[in-house]
Amino acid sequence: MGMQWVNHNGNIVSYGGLIISPSNRAFRYGDGIFESIRFANGIPLWMQFHWERLIKSLKVLQISVPESWDEEFFTNQIILLCQKNQFINARIRLNIFRQDGGFYKPEVNDGSFLIEASPLQHPQYQLNEKGILLETYTQITKTKNILSALKTNNALPNVMAANYAKSKNADDAILLNDSGNIAEATSSNIFIVKNGKYYTPSIEEACVDGVMRRVIMEMAANHQIQMYDCALSLNDLFDADEIFLTNAICGMKWVLGFKEKRYYHQNSGKLMSLLNSVTFTEDV
Incomplete structure (x- = not known):
């Protein structure tokens, strides 16, 4: 270069x-x-x-x-x-x-x-070949306030959570809010799939108001996919069939494991294909 x-x-x-x-x-x-x-x-x-x-x-x-x-x-x-x-x-x-x-x-x-x-090498979003492993970071929680949904220049909790994940040989870490519910991952919003339905923490749960989160939710609404924003606990991760993370750069990343739990990525793969189709050939 x-x-x-x-x-x-x-x-x-x-x-x-x-x-x-x-x-x-x-x-x-x-x-x-x-x-x-x-x-x-x-x-x-x-x-x-x-x-x-x-x-x-x-x-x-x-x-x-x-x-x-x-x-x-x-x-x-x-x-x-x-x-x-x-x-x-x-x-x-x-x-x-x-x-x-x-x-x-x-x-x-x-x-x-x-x-x-x-x-970047490719114009289209590429689903990760190898699923990622998640840990939970509990030393700092995200407080629900007017800044929690913003991408501010102060990202110390995310940095420390990412460093913690690295120390545990994991790829990413989940940040919790001050109620003990799931907020987000270090640089992504988080979704779970259970019985064909999709769930993600609501903005009120102190997650960043992610652009790709919005794209995925509007895309789901326009394609008759059942998707809900709500409060999610760590127990919901153990009950999930699939987990994936979203951000504006990667699109989606599927999760292989959280603790001892292992996940599929069939629905995540289909959703990624739909995302590429919507992004490059049609409106949301």
């Missing part, structure tokens, strides 16, 4: 040439939000859903952005960056953060952005 480029406030600069101030609030306080976006065949996927979540998140964090920063603007900024990097398929990270100034109390509420891209 040659020189890699990033997009900082509309200016495309080399990765090594990017200068971020030591007083950057994303660095100092995690004062910002981000979107992980799959870029396929020259366009960002599900951009409307990403933009709608961004707008909601910015309002919660009280970060102001110019009127010109709309869905079309960021779509074009992503495309320009990928063209500069010569990426047809890519993983995009769009980060919007409060501008420098102040300590905990900001001096201004204006936003800045940084877009990064890294190449």
Whole structure:
């Protein structure tokens, strides 16, 4: 790979040439939000859903952005960056953060952005050949509040949960909420399948309001698939026939095991095929 480029406030600069101030609030306080976006065949996927979540998140964090920063603007900024990097398929990270100034109390509420891209091999989502193994992380729980559904720059619980999973030779870990119910995995929403019906934690259970979660649920509703968002406990994992994880980059990942329990992935595979069909050939 040659020189890699990033997009900082509309200016495309080399990765090594990017200068971020030591007083950057994303660095100092995690004062910002981000979107992980799959870029396929020259366009960002599900951009409307990403933009709608961004707008909601910015309002919660009280970060102001110019009127010109709309869905079309960021779509074009992503495309320009990928063209500069010569990426047809890519993983995009769009980060919007409060501008420098102040300590905990900001001096201004204006936003800045940084877009990064890294190449992906395939445009379509690829179901993992080998199922993943899950552990449960219990040292930190997700608190149900106005931030719990957002993808903020402060992801320490997710980092610590992922590190814990690694120490247990697992691939991922489940985070619980302060009621002891399932919230999510470290970088994904979680679904279970039981007797042909699908279940996922509701937003009220402190999970991130995932874009792929929304895609899967709307797709299910439009294809007569029974899917419910509700409270789920760890016991529900032991009763499940299948478990899969979702995020905007991978689409879906099927789970092989949780503790001593082992799972199938027949329904997960069919749903992944439907996801690719819906994404690349039809509307949700």
